[in-house]
Amino acid sequence: MAGEQQRPNWLRRYWPRLLFLLPLIAILSVPFYNRLEPTLGGVPFFYWYQLAWILLGAGVVLLVFTIEAKIARAPKSSSGDTTGIPGDIL
Amino acid sequence: MTLDLTATIVFGVLFLFVTWLGFIAARWRKADLNLLHEWGLGGRRFGTVVTWFLLGGDLYTAYTFIAVPALVFGKGAMGFFAVPYTILIYPILYIVFPRLWAIAHERGHVTAADYVRDRFGSRTLALAFALTGIVATMPYIALQLVGMEVVIGALGFPAGGLLGHLPLIIAFTILAAFTYTSGLRAPALIAVVKDMLIFITVFAAVVIIPAKLGGYGAIFASVPPEKLILAPPSGDNFGAYSAYATLALGSALALFLYPHAMTGILSSSSGNVIRRNAALLAAYSFILGLIALLGYMAIAAGVDKAPAYAAGFTQYGANFAVPALFLASFPSWFVGIAFAAIAIGALVPAAIMSIACANLFTRNLYKEFLHPNCSDADEARVAKIVSLVVKIGAVVFILAIPQAYAIQLQLLGGIWIIQLLPPILLGLYSRGFNALALLIGWVVGTAIGTTMAATQGFAASVYPLEILGVTIPGYAALYSVAINLLLAVLLSPLFDLVGRRTAAPSAR
DSSP states (O other), X not given: OOOGGGHHHHHHHHGGGGGXXXXXXXXXXXXXXXXXXXXXXXXXXXXXXXXXXHHHHHHHHHHHHHHHHHHHHTTOTTSXXXXXXXXXXX | OOOOHHXXXXXXXXXXXXXXXXXHGGGTTOOOTTSHHHHTTGGGOBOHHHHHHHHHHHHSOHHHHHHHHHHHHHHGGGGGGHHHHHHHHHHHHHHHHHHHHHHHHHHTOOSHHHHHXXXXXXXXXXXXXXXXXXXXXXXXXXXXXHHHHHHHHHTTOOXXXXXXXXXXXXXXXXXXXXXXXXXXXXXXXXXXXXXXXXXXXXXXXXXXXXXXXXXXXXXHHTSOHHHHSOOOOOTTBOHHXXXXXXXXXXXXXXXXXXXHHHXXXXXXXXXXXXXXXXXXXXXXXXXXXXXXXXXXXXXXXXGGGOGGGHXXXXXXXXXXXXXXXXXXXXXXXHHHHHHHHHHHHHHHHHHHXXXXXXXXXXIIIIIIIIOTTOOXXXXXXXXHHHHHHHHHHHHHHHHHSOHHHHHHHHHHHHHHHGGGHHHHHHHHHOSOSOHHHHHHHHHHHHHHHHHHHHHTTTSOOEEEXXXXXXXXXXXXXXXXXXXXXXXXXXXXXXXHHTTOOOSOOOOO
């Protein structure tokens, strides 16, 4: 959609998405988390690390959504935000 | 095994309740169900909450609840790849699908094939999409039946023979009837009940069972140590490490390309609904992680060694691990609730999958090639009939063909469906790609992926790729789609250059 010359705009709007690299790196670093110690309440590291990243991953998505919504609202406060529509929630 | 009467009654009552829900769903958000986008997409009006239940019910199926812990039970740490996989799907959902939704909404697309037809102006590419979608989804529906069959067997119904299959046939007849009358509204409404039951079951399981077994420490201590983590790689072989990572990444990329996931996404009411769900659906991932651990609980409880469940394990293999664990740990009435949760968990995705296949057939085969001038009512009518045919096909499939084939086909389905990624992804940002190049990428990717699986005797989807003397075992779907993407990107400008542009882009 965005033309070549509009790239900086694109980056200004969507930079929060770079945060998605965090869960990706966390998951792909298998050698790092393929270990038993330290355990957490008897659960080996391999398991609680990945379970924890489910929550952290959701946190990252939520953060990106919040920041992007803010960026989208900033220049033109009247349009673009559809959060308030009731049909949007249920 | 003898029939567990209490559990069967609870199971039956819950099943009747969702049947009733399925039929009254036709009156929920009342609209003309003789229009395909009303019947097959719920009118694109589902908000964040309904979409959450619908996608959750869609992606975390009965088969998942049976097969993931069964894999952990049998193979240990490798089976846990389902967890990193569900972590990776949400960034993908967030980045790709709101945009796809916006295009589909504006242009009135009902299926992914509609979308590529419009983006690249190629009927052939759309046909490839429709066929891939239907072929990859059919075994998936059949596997939902497997999940249901295991719990029905665990209730104590006789296995095998017409009598043994009768409960399954009845359940699917009911499913077919309410899908026919209510369309996507039925699974959307039933998904809410199903999830309540699943959440209750899982929370009870992760609290009560560890308490009985002496805590999580004791559970993990009873698992053979070599199962607890992946085998470290040796020599010039990345071994389990690359297999684990690529299985997670490849499965995540493939997931939302499945027609049923696409249906769930397109039925939502806005892009923000999808974005919010990308964060909220993690709740299901967490539940799935806990469910995966049920495999270890089954090992700790030693259900596979208990004589009472020997027949079940002989009949259903590792898939019997979770039902056996529930039978051993819960009172009968709660077993009824837990098994109903799994069985209803099969109904929801099976309904959505059959609707998605029906949408594909109607839109991209029937209307495109057979009856271009059919009316809107005609279109919806054909879709309803096809949804019936698909379900009958799935039942026949599971009754007539050995279960191993369904599992192998589902495995191949993952490899086939991921080949749709390049056109969908590239189409989001540009419609300038050459349809022929995309088509060649699809053909080559599908062929290579299938060949890779064939070298493993269709028993595994991990292919030992050798590069410069180093072996990198990885998910065949990921390897083959990389070649697909590369071909599409490289050939596209080449074909444009030699003026072999096959089709002019449609309006705009």
